[in-house]
Amino acid sequence: MAPKRNRLAKRRKALGYSQEEFANELGVAVSTVTRWEAGKTDPQGYVHPKLARFLKVTPEELADLLAPEVLAPDRSVVYAVTPPPGDTDDMKRRDVLSLLATTGALMALPGSDKPSPRSGVAASLTETGPELNSHLWKVFSLSDSKQAVYPIVRHQLGVLAKGLGENQSDASRQQLCTLVADLYQLAGEIFFDANRYADAAHCYTLAASASREAGAFDLWACALTRHAFVELYERRFAVAAPILAAASQVADRGDPRLSTRYWVAAVQAEVHAGLGDLDATKRALDSAEQVHTLSGQLHNGGWLRFDGSRLAEERGTCYLALGRPDLAERALTAALSQQLSLRRRGAVLAELAALGAERRDLDQAGHYTRAALELVGQTGSGYIGRKLQGVRKRLEPLVADGRASALHQEISALDSVV
Structure with a gap:
């Protein structure tokens, strides 16, 4: 369910506007106002001055009205995702880089010979973390506005870092590294959708490192493939090609029942197309089509979602x-x-x-x-x-x-x- 903006609707009604009247004043469709208040989309930046004027609020007050109310994953708490004062994109970026550095350092530390504690953050994460990560991927997939998921993801990344800092066995650390690799790929997807490619690349890099620590080859190959996507969309095809070559080798060591290697091939096709190699593009697309020979659970709906259903549009992109x-x-x-x-x-x-x-x-x-x-x-x-x-x-x-x-x-x- 999308996070609603009840305060925005309440303010509009308090000023005596119907949705139709409000839409006419702003020069947008009524359906657009409906989607804003339902939390399905965010008002575009150029609309904000008009919104503030018609709602008779300051820009800061408008930001508070636009903060959606979010239901926590356990459905027990409803809270507003309101950025702290002065929370600019630059501050968010520094926050993410700081968390990346902390998590990377903690992953590099060796495990302990002492038994893992029966309680604590790490113990709780190994029990509930996989289900929560899966839930967040589903919310991301279903949400029209991908950015609405970020506050919860950011919070959980901080919890994972705290868990890594606790004394634990190698086995427990490996489980946490798997969760880190999973969730940092989701964070990268959120940044990628917002065109924040440098931040996405940092997230994918850490996800690849965490996957290596966990010995999770399919997870590792997917992190590398997502990193290659950043270079692909920057049209740096020659840079993306060796990343995908490495991803292909890693995927070959993964689970042959999963679709990982075929997703790598599909992305390689786009890179070959960008480099102008029609024959290599066709070979890669034909390889990706082999995903249809698989049966059973071939993806997890989270960090691996490739099932071949997008191959028609990917062929179109390549041929164009x-x-x-x-x-x-x-x-x-x-x-x-x-x-x-x-x-x-x-x-x-x-x-x-x-x-x-x-x-x-x-x-x-x-x-x-x-x-x-x-x-x-x-x-x-x-x-x-x-x-x-x-x-x-x-x-x-x-x-x-x-x-x-x-x-x-x-x-x-x-x-x-x-």
Whole structure:
């Protein structure tokens, strides 16, 4: 369930606005106001001054109204996720780096020959940690606004660091390292969705180190693959390639019943496409397709979620990068016909918009761009926004046409929002 913003709705009602009247004043759809108050999406940055003015509050008071109420994983406590005064992105980044350094240092310490205590943070974590981590991955997957999950994840990372600091056996430390590797991958996903790639890379690096300490090869390979994604989205394909080569070797030592090695191959296909190698791309995609030969529990829905259902859209992305619009459109259209999350649907729409721009079909480019922009407004996803930046680059040679210029400006407006 999405975290609601009851205080925002209460303030609106206190000033005598219906949702319809409030939406008209702000120049947004009624459904947008509904999603804000339901906690499903966050108001975009450029709307905040208007919001503060119409609600007759200061920017600081507005931040408090926008803080969602969150139900804790045990469903026992409801609390507001309100950032402390002056909690800027830079302060958050320093906080994360400090926690990373602390956790990394504690992981490097050897275990103890003494028996593990029967009580304490570490003992509790080994019992409840796997279930809680699984719960947080599910909340992340189901939430339209991925950032809403971060406060709980950050708290639990601090608890894990505290557990690592306790005296414990090698076996207990190995279990905690597995939990650390799992949850730091989730933290990295949250940062990645917000376009905070450096912070995501730091999280994935620690997750890889923790997985190595735990001897968890599939978990390790997934952390490396996510790290490669950062380089892929920065278009540093030559940097991503050796990371994925290492991930492939690690995955080969993992559980053959899991889909890990096939996910690595799917990401390798995108890197080969970025490097312009059509044959290597096809080989990697064909290898990834072998996931369909697996049976049983092939992923865990958390740090490993690959089941081959995204291969159509991934083929489309690869063929678009390789300048094969014929193959790309076939794959992307097939992907769009599937049941997709809002985030994935937005990414496919953006790729189809890019395809329209590549063909100089501005009607297609406009239709899909605006559909993707609508989903950015609903989700606040930097992932979709990043895809749309690729559309903007393809529109640049066409800006002499007023339609292309208008689309270019609409996408450019995202720079100050996601």
